[in-house]
Amino acid sequence: MHTAVRLRGGRIGSGSGRLALLIALLAGLALAFGGAAGIAAQEEATPVVLVTTANLHLRAAPSTASAIYYTAPQGTTVTATAISPNFNWLRVTYNGQGGWMARQYLELQSGDVATLPVSSDHVPPAVISPSPILGLGDVIVEALVDVHLRTDPEVVEDDPNTTFEETNIITVIPAGRTVSARSISADGLWVFVEYGSYRGWVRGRYLNAVGGRVPPPFIASVPIDEGGIGFVADSTAILPGQCTTLRWAVQGDGSVYYKARAVASQGARQECPTQTTRYSLTVVRPGYRIEQRFVTVAIIQARAEFRATAQMIQLGQCVTLSWETQAIDRVYYNGEPAPVALNGSREECPRQTTTYRLRAVTLTGQTIDRELTITVYSGPQPGQQVIVAFYANPALISAGQCVDLIWNTSGAVQIYYQGQPVGPNGTRQECPLATTTYILRVYTIDNRTLEYQAMVTVQ
Numbered sequence: 001m002h003t004a005v006r007l008r009g010g011r012i013g014s015g016s017g018r019l020a021l022l023i024a025l026l027a028g029l030a031l032a033f034g035g036a037a038g039i040a041a042q043e044e045a046t047p048v049v050l051v052t053t054a055n056l057h058l059r060a061a062p063s064t065a066s067a068i069y070y071t072a073p074q075g076t077t078v079t080a081t082a083i084s085p086n087f088n089w090l091r092v093t094y095n096g097q098g099g100w101m102a103r104q105y106l107e108l109q110s111g112d113v114a115t116l117p118v119s120s121d122h123v124p125p126a127v128i129s130p131s132p133i134l135g136l137g138d139v140i141v142e143a144l145v146d147v148h149l150r151t152d153p154e155v156v157e158d159d160p161n162t163t164f165e166e167t168n169i170i171t172v173i174p175a176g177r178t179v180s181a182r183s184i185s186a187d188g189l190w191v192f193v194e195y196g197s198y199r200g201w202v203r204g205r206y207l208n209a210v211g212g213r214v215p216p217p218f219i220a221s222v223p224i225d226e227g228g229i230g231f232v233a234d235s236t237a238i239l240p241g242q243c244t245t246l247r248w249a250v251q252g253d254g255s256v257y258y259k260a261r262a263v264a265s266q267g268a269r270q271e272c273p274t275q276t277t278r279y280s281l282t283v284v285r286p287g288y289r290i291e292q293r294f295v296t297v298a299i300i301q302a303r304a305e306f307r308a309t310a311q312m313i314q315l316g317q318c319v320t321l322s323w324e325t326q327a328i329d330r331v332y333y334n335g336e337p338a339p340v341a342l343n344g345s346r347e348e349c350p351r352q353t354t355t356y357r358l359r360a361v362t363l364t365g366q367t368i369d370r371e372l373t374i375t376v377y378s379g380p381q382p383g384q385q386v387i388v389a390f391y392a393n394p395a396l397i398s399a400g401q402c403v404d405l406i407w408n409t410s411g412a413v414q415i416y417y418q419g420q421p422v423g424p425n426g427t428r429q430e431c432p433l434a435t436t437t438y439i440l441r442v443y444t445i446d447n448r449t450l451e452y453q454a455m456v457t458v459q
Contacts, residue, residue: 328362
């Protein structure tokens with residue numbers, strides 16, 4: 001650190017000037033080696049007050065690459081305590097947290113920036129402790145997932161509307177890393193931890209106690225049954241690719257096993273099953289009395305349903321096609337390039353028999369294809385008589401012989417032979433090995449269904 005010494009009044013050549021020079025040099029040395037006390041004294045003597053001219057980040061160091069502690073809104077008043085070596089950054093305090101702000105977005109209100117000491121120190125995060133604090137003592141916890149270490153325990157980490165600048169993130173603790181827990185917030189939701197040289201708050205739901213005295217507030221939210229055992233999952237139904245956390249708490253003596261592995265009497269594990277899975281917690285009580293609890297985590301299966309209000313319409317009529325999906329990422333309707341709503345409908349008025357298709361893409365990238373055929377007819381007219389002739393020729397055969405099934409119809413809308421659509425008049429050859437009844441189903445204009453049978457007897 002370099003400290004500029006400014007001489008005010010007096011001549012060097014005179015006795016008073018030499019004395020003034022000596023005092024100034026001593027003051028400079030004291031400021032250079034006196035650390036924070038010297039800086040604090042100068043801050044009190046020459047306060048530099050500024051106002052932000054835009055929404056401005058408060059950073060840990062005088063660099064845009066450093067961590068963001070807060071974003072101060074435009075019009076915020078701050079007091080500067082130091083200036084960076086390149087004079088582009090000012091060290092200030094905002095919301096109880098020290099840090100650096102870009103000088104170009106600060107407007108001077110009072111004081112003299114030239115009187116500020118030069119510094120480039122990294123400002124550590126302030127410890128913001130809600131009151132009261134419940135002490136944990138020596139507790140070792142493990143991060144279940146990559147979790148943010150924060151300066152402020154009041155930020156809700158799961159809020160999707162919270163931007164990065166608003167979350168007061170110090171750093172990220174990787175999944176599986178163990179840290180020391182020191183205290184917990186009064187509501188039991190946040191844990192104050194030490195991670196290397198960092199200290200801050202972590203959401204308790206993402207931690208698992210693995211050593212030391214188990215902290216009950218953020219683990220013991222598990223409901224205990226009459227047998228002194230609690231075993232639950234944060235969510236028992238998840239989408240493909242999602243995870244859930246299983247938690248347990250056991251009261252009384254006994255050895256605890258989760259998935260056949262010995263664990264602490266209270267704990268949690270994150271699980272990401274690829275299919276519906278049943279998890280077990282086993283407690284071996286004194287006298288080798290075994291108690292078990294089970295939790296099933298179901299995978300919500302991908303589903304796509306495609307329906308029509310009618311599958312046969314007269315020319316000029318319309319039909320509504322609708323679809324409903326579950327655990328689906330996107331849906332494409334009838335070959336259109338852009339995806340449509342996951343649940344929706346379309347009205348169609350086809351001029352001829354048309355097949356409509358729906359393609360649903362699951363969260364894992366698989367496709368589900370559905371199709372509906374809308375049959376369009378131009379006649380007959382309502383009230384027209386339906387005439388049907390359906391018979392076998394011959395109706396009595398020996399094993400190994402074949403027979404013709406013959407039908408002739410008039411006035412029918414649609415005809416199905418053995419479940420397959422056919423024309424109004426036709427013939428099919430059949431070679432049954434045993435006596436068989438064949439079915440012709442006819443649909444009329446007034447939505448009636450007529451069924452005709454022809455039996456072929458095999459001797």
